[in-house]
Structures are given as structure tokens and as C-alpha cells.
Amino acid sequence: MAVSEEDYSLYDRVIEDKFLTSQIQLVLLERMTVSRLMPQQDGSVTMDIFHQHGYFDGVLPQDLVRDFVGANQTPTRLEDRFQFGVRYRFVSERMDEDSEAGAVLLAVNNSAVPVQAPAVLDRLAFSRVGRTLKNDQALVYVENRRRDGTGAGFLVWFRRQGQEWELFDTDLVWTMR
Numbered sequence: 001m002a003v004s005e006e007d008y009s010l011y012d013r014v015i016e017d018k019f020l021t022s023q024i025q026l027v028l029l030e031r032m033t034v035s036r037l038m039p040q041q042d043g044s045v046t047m048d049i050f051h052q053h054g055y056f057d058g059v060l061p062q063d064l065v066r067d068f069v070g071a072n073q074t075p076t077r078l079e080d081r082f083q084f085g086v087r088y089r090f091v092s093e094r095m096d097e098d099s100e101a102g103a104v105l106l107a108v109n110n111s112a113v114p115v116q117a118p119a120v121l122d123r124l125a126f127s128r129v130g131r132t133l134k135n136d137q138a139l140v141y142v143e144n145r146r147r148d149g150t151g152a153g154f155l156v157w158f159r160r161q162g163q164e165w166e167l168f169d170t171d172l173v174w175t176m177r
Helices: 005-019 047-053 062-071
Strands: 024-030 087-091 104-108 111-115 119-126 137-145 151-161 164-176
Touching (some): 005 024, 005 119, 005 151, 005 164, 047 062, 062 137
Parallel strands (some): 024 087, 024 119
Antiparallel strands (some): 104 111, 137 151, 151 164
16 A cells, blocks of 8 residues: 555654754655564564653553554555655665765866765654544654664654644654663
């Protein structure tokens, strides 16, 4: 099943509100959604994981958790539908991004002069979005795993205010230093 247009607007909000700075010129995004909440987790996310960890102090609506778990059983390919206002590029776990994220050389008078590389946000991966039955709340997981082995994973909880989705709360799932 394809990712809906409304889901991309939630992904955009997460990127804009949680990760973008004025220096970022390129965002690297995993092409496939993730179906787990921990980097070393075997299999897809389950209801038991939510019960064991008590994310958001255990106050997430059960229909929201159930839909999130159901939506994230199989990874899905993301399409070129992001609109957060900065260049982005899709990557995969097997792909090396050094050519895009590394130093850029500018040819001037037949000599190569190093130019500072663009500030790169390395690399974000998203889950599918889960929703309540009334479609008034949504939940998405995002992780930022960097090449140096550091990173973190977050659950982001949205609530609908009229026609707009508002970022309501964020819970840290894991961190690596």
C-alpha cells in the first residue's frame, strides 16, 4: 500500500520542527520505511513493545497504537513527495553517500580548489503513520542514524486541531553515542 499524501505532510512537519536548521542544505532520507523501533530489533514492531516500554507514559490511545503496529508490519517505499523546503536525496542502507555529502571540488584556473561541503542532515528513516479511528491523532517513528554510529529514534504524536495537524509530543525511544 502506498504512503498517503497526508502522511508526507506529517513527515515534513517532523523534519521541519525537529531536525532542520538554517545551515542544512541537504537531507538524506532512507528510501524504505522502517517497521521496527530499535536498530537491532528482530522483526516488526508489536503491541507488546509498546506495553513493555510505556511510551508517552502509557497514555497513547489503544486504537492509535494498534493502527501504528498494523501499518508497520512491512516496509514501504517512499516516493518523491516531500515538501520541507530543502534538497533531499533517497538512500538505502547498502548505499554510500560520500559522493553527495563529501567535499565538493570547484575547478578554477585549471586547479581544484576545495569548497566547503553543504551541511547535510544524515540520515532520517520514517515508519508508516498510525492513526486513531476518528483520524484525530497520528503517530510516527523517526530515526536519525549517522555514519559515525551515533543517533536517536523518536516517536512523534500528532493531534488534529481543526484541519491542521499539531505536533503534540515526542518520546525518545533510543539513543547511541
